Amino acid sequence: MTISIQPIDPVSRPFFAGEVSGIDITRPITREEATSIAQGMDQFGVLVFHDQRLTDEAQMEFSRNFGELEVATTHTVRDAAKTRLGVHINDISNLDNDSNVLARDDRRRLFSLGTRLWHSDSSFKEVPAKYSLLSARIIPSKGGETEFADMRAAFDALDDDLKAECETLVCEHSQLFSREQIGFSNFTDDERRRFAPARQRLVRRHPSSGRRSLFLASHAGTIVGWPMPEARMFLRDLVEHATQRKFVYAHTWRQFDLVIWDNQATMHRGRRYDASEARDMHRTTVAGLRSTMAEAA
Numbered sequence: 264m265t266i267s268i269q270p271i272d273p274v275s276r277p278f279f280a281g282e283v284s285g286i287d288i289t290r291p292i293t294r295e296e297a298t299s300i301a302q303g304m305d306q307f308g309v310l311v312f313h314d315q316r317l318t319d320e321a322q323m324e325f326s327r328n329f330g331e332l333e334v335a336t337t338h339t340v341r342d343a344a345k346t347r348l349g350v351h352i353n354d355i356s357n358l359d360n361d362s363n364v365l366a367r368d369d370r371r372r373l374f375s376l377g378t379r380l381w382h383s384d385s386s387f388k389e390v391p392a393k394y395s396l397l398s399a400r401i402i403p404s405k406g407g408e409t410e411f412a413d414m415r416a417a418f419d420a421l422d423d424d425l426k427a428e429c430e431t432l433v434c435e436h437s438q439l440f441s442r443e444q445i446g447f448s449n450f451t452d453d454e455r456r457r458f459a460p461a462r463q464r465l466v467r468r469h470p471s472s473g474r475r476s477l478f479l480a481s482h483a484g485t486i487v488g489w490p491m492p493e494a495r496m497f498l499r500d501l502v503e504h505a506t507q508r509k510f511v512y513a514h515t516w517r518q519f520d521l522v523i524w525d526n527q528a529t530m531h532r533g534r535r536y537d538a539s540e541a542r543d544m545h546r547t548t549v550a551g552l553r554s555t556m557a558e559a560a
């Protein structure tokens with residue numbers, strides 16, 4: 264087998280989402296294959312692999328080709344001592360620890376609805392995520408797509424004055440800010456401490472491709488030095504700009520798809536599905552190397 268990466272939409276978005284074929288990632292891959300995938304990620308930003316029946320162990324092993332894994336359990340309202348999955352697997356499901364579908368008003372489900380807002384994974388951590396790798400184990404009969412927006416194209420499309428202004432700005436990111444937007448606010452004191460904001464540059468330069476992008480997320484709730492309402496409106500306008508359909512790829516899941524996205528260059532959001540149906544997605548997250556504040560301007 265020879266690895267091949269082809270644009271999913273070669274006409275309107277030729278360098279955003281790619282489909283990878285000619286590789287079985289459920290087994291150890293070669294260094295050359297890992298390099299091809301990393302180069303594909305720099306070029307595209309989102310890569311789709313079909314028919315990969317990954318176990319959690321195999322998913323972790325594959326993910327470690329691209330860096331250290333984030334620990335998954337400290338930034339959610341799920342009880343870290345009683346998680347369904349291991350500490351390096353983010354539980355992107357609507358299931359409880361016995362794999363039953365959560366009740367519609369379950370607090371864990373309501374918190375997780377925040378992932379339906381546009382965001383970049385772990386932007387609320389001082390060192391935000393590099394890649395996320397999401398494996399579809401059980402999918403609902405319809406809905407539940409994941410949409411991706413290209414933050415490099417969004418930056419490139421700003422006029423020069425706005426680019427210059429954005430380049431000077433630093434935002435504060437917290438899950439308190441994103442959940443507030445959907446009316447989820449009954450946090451415990453412990454959660455408020457754990458969800459303390461992290462500062463991130465609004466414009467990033469990609470560590471390997473060198474391309475600049477807008478680092479936006481629903482977690483961004485303030486701009487340092489700005490009045491709050493002005494900051495919120497400015498960020499809202501930027502998100503509206505950055506998520507125009509011309510910058511977006513919508514992924515319709517097949518069971519056993521694995522999708523990798525680069526959180527340094529994209530935003531994403533989950534879409535609605537029937538709350539009574541099971542959806543079980545397992546995410547590994549490759550940690551970034553440094554805070555955006557320490558990245559070259």
Ligand SMILES: [Fe+2]
Pocket residue numbers: 378382383384531
């Ligand atoms: Fe996410």
